[in-house]
Each structure stands twice: as C-alpha cells, then as structure tokens.
Amino acid sequence: MNKYQGRKFVASYSGGKDSILAIYRAIKLGMKPVTLIITYNIDMERSWFHGIPGDLLNEVSASLGIPIKLIKTSAKDYATNFEMELKIQKENGAEVCVFGDIDLEEHLQWCTARCDEAGIEAFFPLWQEDRKALVKEFIDNGFTANISVVDTDRLSKKHLGMTLSPETVASITSEGADACGENGEYHTFVSDGPLFRTPVSFCYGDMVKNGQYAILPIKKN
Template identity: 35%
Template structure:
C-alpha cells in the first residue's frame, strides 16, 4: 500500500484537526471530513504581527467567527515563513494532545511524493487526510457552490489577473464562467503552499539557485541537487524581490534563467488542427523536451 492510499479518506472514522484558511477549498475539505470523522479544532497560521492570516491576509476575528459558527476551537500561531514549519508542528502537537489523529487539508494538487504535509504529519505522529486531493479544479468550485456555501471575495491579488472591482463579489456559477473567460483558474494554486485556497491566477516565480559541484561524481551531484531541491520546496514561493533585498548582490544575484514549461504544446496544436478551429492547419510539427 502506498503512502497516498488513504489521503482522500484519511479522516474516516478518526478525530482530526483541519488546516484552515477560511477559504473555499479548506472549507469544503473540512465539510467533507466532518461527514466521516470528528473535528477537534482548526489550525490557522498568522503573519508575524498576528493581525492577518498567513494565507489570505484575513483578520483573525473573521476566521474566529467562522470557527464559532461550527463550534470548533482555533489553534493559531503568528510566524514568519522561516519559522512556519516549527510553529506548525507545535500546533499539531497541541491538537494531538486534544485527541487529533489526522491532519485534514484542502490541497488538490500536492505531489504523491515529497508532500510537505505528509512529512510533517508523519513527524508529528499523525495521519494525513486530503478529501479534495486530485479533484478537478472546476469540479471542486462547482461542488462547493452546489452544496450551498457562500463565498465573498475579501482579498484579491492584482498581479495575478484579479481587479479591484472583484472585491465583494460572491462566488457563483456565473462568476466562475467570467473568471474562466478572463483566463483565471478559480481554484488555481501551487501544489504545496500552505493555505492559498482563495488565490487565483498564474503562480510564476524566479528562484535563484547556486550549485557547487565540489568533488561529487555526476550521480552524486544529481542526488545532492535533488535533495536540496526537495528541502527548498517550502520556500519556493518566497518573493524574488525579498530575496534580492536580503542579498548584497541585489539585482545581480543571478544572470542566467532556465525556464521550465509544463505545457503539452505538441498535443494541443495537433488537437487544434484536427478540430478545424481555424482557417489553417499545423503540420509536421515536432517538439523536443529537454530536462536540465
């Protein structure tokens, strides 16, 4: 049995604590878990000052009101990204002492291997439950709306395609269609960034990487790079401008960029051609995938 075998049904028959942001995905995951298990509380991570949630910048009072509405206690910690895991582990230990056996999250796209939540739950002696894991993004949003949940946008990221006039909008099927028409995935988010359930748009970041070959053989170097990459995954969404600000090199931190594009371009172009969607056809198209 693989480590992912019970992720979708991890809360069944167990007491659990939910990693909660107040957003739609964590709410839907909590709802699904409560149908099959018993919730003992919610974990909410705050920014260093403790005035806003780490995920969506929501005031703790709002999340507290959500928790009180369903009769659950809230375990909170004000933390920086650097101390995020340490403080998250402390809250897991607290929840475990209150009877929690499982951590429930609202993640959809986390990888089967190298999952951050899986690692921290194992270290805490808990199991992992992700009721939404591998669900289609659009299906998740539509199911959330169909169940009668009401979501109002209270924060937007203007750099990711959202607009100021999106503030205050209620998430409906019609609004979802509007977002799709604007090229925005209403449930789009990175795979393992804690609590980004209401962020929408493209997540693109440039990450400075330093490689020291030393006396490694090629195989040893590849293994070393793989391990360092896995360890750095928790910080892969740290803003580039903040990294540059903390480095004496500033804008000269790096001078070469390797772009990874996970786009099935060849298949998509062939499908367009076959569909006859345009007045021209693309023929004899080939694509070579290169891994660095």
C-alpha cells in the same frame, strides 16, 4: 464503514473555500473535528494568505461550533511552529490532519512532511479531483465565499469582493485564470454554508496593494 469513520481530526484551515470543503467532506465521512488550526502572521496581525483578523476568526469559530487555534508565527519559523501545533493537537486526541490542497505536489509534500514529524496522519479529501468540479460542488452545497485577494498579474481586480457563483467562475475563467484559483489567482473568505450555524457578519476596509496583489481587507462588522 470507511477507514476514516469516527476518527478525530484537526484541520489546516485557511478561511477559504478549499479548506472548508475539505472539512465538510471529512465530517460527511463521519470524522470528528477537534480543532481548526490557522497560521497567523504576527507582523500583520492577520491570518497568512487570506488575511483574516483574529476577532473575525472568533466569530467563525462560534458559528462553526469548532475551536480555532491560531499558530502565531513569522515566515522564518512557519514550518517549525506548524509542527509544534500538530504535536499539541495529537496530544489533544487528533489522529488525522485534514488539508484542502488539490493537486500541487509541493503542497502535498510540505504538508505530509509536517505531519510525519508530528506523528499524525495527513489526509487530502480533495486530492487530484477536477478543479472546476470542486468549485461547482462548493457552490452547489450552499456555501458563501467572497473574493478578498486577487493576483492582478493573473486576474483583474474587478473580481475583488465578488461572491463566488457560476457567473463569477465564468468571469474568472474567461480571463484565462483557473476556476479554483489553485495557482494563487485569488483567495476567498467563507462566511456561510451547511457547516455554519449562522452567517458570519463581516465588512471590508479600503483596498490595498501589495506587489501584484490587490487586497480587500476583511474585518468584523
């Protein structure tokens, strides 16, 4: 038996492929999900970074069969509110917090510090694995992800709305961007796969620009 077998976990969920793959791996290890937590921008009324609206997150939660808790926060109180929610989840029985980070040391340190403050263990199932191999694993396992945000300084906006596939990954890497988007080249929304009971239906709004970022807003169908 591995040391994580049977342990209850909360996961730092973004809506994107890496956090979903980390959750998938944790469950395959025999861990038990308590709640998924996601930071929610109170000014934009969407999740931080991936821009998922609350009503669509409700659809994701229903399909996954796992509660999703919004951490409603401004940028100023982001770390404090994250720690507060971890403490609440610990009281609810979570022993471990699962993160989808791969190899950015500053992310590891930030997440670990938040968990240390809350008295909960940080676990990084994807840590220091090959980025391209992780994308392949995600696709091969049958997950569906669409690109919703592109950093146009690093990747052309033609990739907006594309479903992540071997062909899409080849297009991304042909432009010199990272296959996994770990440097922020792109963000995804995962709507289907082995963790989902049914596909999550969604649609797009009109493309918007925010600095160098091109965003295809996702919303409930």
